[in-house]
Amino acid sequence: MATSVITYNQILAVWKQIADNHQQVKTFTHGDIFEVDANTVVFPQVHLITEQASISKHELTYSFKLIAMDLVEPDESNEDEVLSDCLQYIQDFIAVWKNGVTSASPSFTIDSQDYRISENVSCNPFTERFDTRVSGWVGDFSISVDYSANACVVPID
Numbered sequence: 001m002a003t004s005v006i007t008y009n010q011i012l013a014v015w016k017q018i019a020d021n022h023q024q025v026k027t028f029t030h031g032d033i034f035e036v037d038a039n040t041v042v043f044p045q046v047h048l049i050t051e052q053a054s055i056s057k058h059e060l061t062y063s064f065k066l067i068a069m070d071l072v073e074p075d076e077s078n079e080d081e082v083l084s085d086c087l088q089y090i091q092d093f094i095a096v097w098k099n100g101v102t103s104a105s106p107s108f109t110i111d112s113q114d115y116r117i118s119e120n121v122s123c124n125p126f127t128e129r130f131d132t133r134v135s136g137w138v139g140d141f142s143i144s145v146d147y148s149a150n151a152c153v154v155p156i157d
Contacts (some may be wrong), residue, residue, distance in 0.1 A: 008053070027046070029046075047098045121139050
């Protein structure tokens with residue numbers, strides 16, 4: 001397991017790193033989905049929402065919603081393809097969190113031993129959401145990291 005505390009910013013950086021290196025995902029955003037300007041997004045898009053963080057004696061657990069979406073043609077002729085692809089994007093992100101990755105690029109290495117992702121990931125499809133012609137999937141899951149509760153490192157005089 002990790003010997004140092006992994007921060008929320010470090011976890012966000014891993015999400016971004018996965019998205020930036022994914023060959024099909026064009027845009028990664030996080031935060032409030034309604035603050036994302038859909039008119040400037042290049043699809044397919046993956047958006048991360050942090051639901052909560054739970055602290056226990058030796059573990060810090062973050063709950064996330066990962067939304068993978070893409071544009072559907074006005075006649076909806078590609079909706080099944082969009083749904084299939086978007087579910088695959090969620091699967092790809094989960095696979096990296098579960099198994100880590102070492103790519104040809106030394107800047108893209110993720111050690112899965114530092115993180116524990118929930119065993120079961122619930123995914124739900126959606127169509128025609130967010131005031132645009134997008135469809136996709138929402139995956140709900142959690143990522144846990146070690147937490148030492150070490151008062152010796154607290155910046156208190």
